[in-house]
Amino acid sequence: MNVSRRRALRNLPTALFFLLPGLLLFSAFVIGPMLYSLRISFFDWKILNPDRSVWIGLGNYSRALGDPIFRRAVLNTLAYSAVTVPAQIIIGVVIAILLNQKIRGKAFFRVMYYLPVITAWVIVSLLFEYMFSGQAGLINYLLRDVLGVIDKNILWLADPILAFVPIHLLEIWKGIGWVAVIALAGLQVIPVHLYEAAEIDGAGSWQRFRFIALPLLTPTLAFLFVVRTIGTLNGYISNLLITNGGDPLDKTHFVLTLMYEATFTRLDFGYGSAISYLLTIFIFVISVFQIRLLRRDVEF
């Protein structure tokens, strides 16, 4: 046994002391539940009488993959991430760059842009539902009477495609402030003398951004990209509240609204667990893939 290994073992009691509260909580409320729901995903689970549950192997999984409602939900979820993550990151980073100059009222801008981030999903979802309501909604009014781009009111929430307009806009609107704050933190650690040196060499502001800020900001962007992708794939509360999960005709589901409905409305726990495992596996694979891909481009 080498020295460092012996020291590691001697430290074990101290380490355990520091780890114990966290490990206990994590085992009881995350690891345990994960294993439990893995187990019930292989059963036709009877909630009222678990002992009578029937083992059906991968039955719930194949049922999900063969279900057109599930496939539609997968597409909806992917579209949600693909649209909102880039939009959020581009707008958020632009705001961070603007805020990283010598300007007045920085604290004001910071608080204003962060306001949507700190507001509960329940509140902003109801707010967007109200603004996009078909009859007397603010958005229809602005589009029809103020901007004149539509002739008659759009029934946003009655259409399986248009219902995503408020849901996507809400996600972008709510996430910009978070992206901006993280990007701003990334920009602020870039040493000022790099910019000054470039300026002396005659670099304009675009060049300074392109050749100094952007390369040094890449790890931050990678982080934002991975975390927002996970966050949006896991998002569902706005959809649940705005479309009641799936309205109209089960065409607007996200994977997790479907899971929510299976579990809490139809009490089909086995199916609900299988759906959430499919999503978790997908998120895990895509995160690892993204991290690999981004690592290759970045010298950490």
Next chain:
Amino acid sequence: MGKTAQMRLQRFVTYTLLLGGVLIVALPFWYMIITSLKPQSLIFEMPPRLFPAKVTLKNYTEALGKDLFGLYFLNSLFVSTVSTGLTVIVSSMLAFAFARLEFPGKEIIFRVFLVGMMIPPVMLIIPQFIVAKWLGLYDSLFSLIFVYVTMNLSMQTYLLRGVFEGIPRDLEEAALIDGASHWTVLWKVILPLSRAGLAVVTIFTFLYSWSEFPWAHVAIKETARRTLPIAIALFQGQHLTEWGQVFAASIVALIPIVIVFVAFQRNFIQGIASTGMKG
């Protein structure tokens, strides 16, 4: 173009973009505020006015007098404060072990904690419910607290590990040689140097606990133990068209969170820069 003219133009563009963005961000909030001040008869007025013709506080008195709003508010405050305090303590301890101690399986355990950042929390709700019941926490605010602390551990431990690793070891090594325990080092040396990072943890955890909806929705049956997000969602479900009252309640629920954020925001950016979050 001269140098000053160019700078002036750049300045003009900067402020225009930033203020334009603020207008877009603020519009829904403005609309929420004026809707909460409208009498019920004008909630579906056409055209919807951005500046109310008639202002009333009736929605506030009605919504706040209804049900047990004051109690929901206190429930939320209790749950969020205790969850935030416990999260700071437990994740600091974890982060300290990962940042400063050597023990077998360290990186593996750390990675297991990171998995907690990837799973959809909603998939854990049913088994969490069973665990809470088994622990005798059924329908108790402590079932919320334990789950909120746990759901925050992964992220906050990851952040604090980054913060702690950024602190030079000289100080604590001197303290350890003087016979201080690791526990004392954490509390007396590391945490006081991590204020900005702790501000970030506090803001994130408090926000999460104050706004969390799905778990509280499942875990709490007793009306008197509801938290604000549940109360607001259920209220909207029961009073479909009384948007004025829904938003009055929402605005009152928003105030503490704005206070916490404004109080800690000065340290916020700096704190994020000190965590591992920048990449």
